[in-house]
Amino acid sequence: MNKRIIALLLLSSFLLSACANGGEQTTAATPSSTETVPTETTETSDTSETSETTEEATTATTTEMPTVPFESVEQPKDAVPPEGYHFVWGDEFNGKELNTEIWNRERHEKGWVNHELQEYKLDEEYAYVKDGNLIIQPTKVVDDNGEVKYYSGRVNTCDKFTVKYGRIEARIKTPEGVGFLPAFWMLPNRGRWPIGGEIDIMEIVGGQEDTVHSTLHYGNPHAMGQGSQKMDVQLSKDYHIYACEWDPAEIRFYIDGVLYHTETEWYSAAAETLKYDYPAPFNKPFYIIFNVAVGGDWPGDPDENTTFDKKAQMRVDWVRVYQKDQ
Secondary structure (H helix, E strand, O other), rough: HHHHHHHHHHHOOEEEEOOOOOOOOOOOOOOOOOEEEEEEEOOOOOOOEOOOOOHHHOOOOOOOOOOHHHOOOOOOOOOOOOOEEEEEEEEOOOOOOOOOOOOOOOOEEEOOOOOOOEEEEEOOOHHHEEOOOEEEEEEEEEEOOEEEEEOOOOOEOOOOOEEEEEEEEEEEEEEOOOOOEEEEEEEEEOOEOOOOOEEEEEOOOOOOOEEEEEEEEEOOOOEEEEEEEOOOOOHHHOOEEEEEEEOOEEEEEEOOOOEEEEEOOOOOOEEEEEEEOOOOOOOEEEEEEEEEEEOOOOOOOOOOOOOOHHOEEEEEEEEEEEEEEE
16 A cells, blocks of 8 residues: 555646546636646547646535436436435446446556556447446457557546535446456546545455455645455455445445445645645535556556456446435
8 A cells, every 4th residue: 555655646746636528628727826737538539637726625515417417317226225315316337338428438548647557548348338237348468579558448427427425336346356456436526636635435456356445535745544344255256336425524435335434534735825624625526437457556467367358347237326315
């Protein structure tokens, strides 16, 4: 973990949680200046974006509505809202292709963060819908010169579906093999990392597939709070439900309905003289992300036993969002 923390600190000035869609440049004012930094790209085109530090972190607005209204998404028959919650949105991945009205594919070069080996590609073969699942397929390619390249998929709901507070959960079968790092997580629709915050609902390190990790990233300087749960099964062997319940002053993490970690303390600051009021940064809309990284500071490189077949797949049966009754 220490190597990963160091890498995140070194990369914090480059990792941006605001996103751009449609190839447009988005500009937002900081409290004192604007700063142009690299950003994520989706299936439209490469873009750069001017980020914010951001005053919106102190604003407690209502949930940001998705492009597809909540009321147009029918509650699945097997969905059971927790007591005091109601269903607001979900994707069962029952179609023939990824719904691009909700999901963006991302493109990033090798080493974009954490010295990871994969290149995230827009091609459908790396993130697609089949048999009622979203499937993310890492791939290893050896060219004629013997050079090894890794490709994978990463999808998000940025600018299409965001949520503030509630229960966010997904039923997932994770990859098996050293060097994989599957993740189900959230970033703010606007805000520079780590000031804007990050909610990691599920990360599992390949080769340690009996343990799930959940983490909050926040601050400036970067800080984090992490909880882990070791299970008596290999999580890659079957589907499990990973969830967080996000309240204004408490975020709880679950696996298969069992609470294993709670966070109540965090902070956000653009500089020593500009601090945001608690519960910033976790008081604004976040979007959902699924991806599988290959290699990097935390999981390490794949070994000779790592295969890139079905065992490497991350399979998402469904994702669902509930919010508390008024």
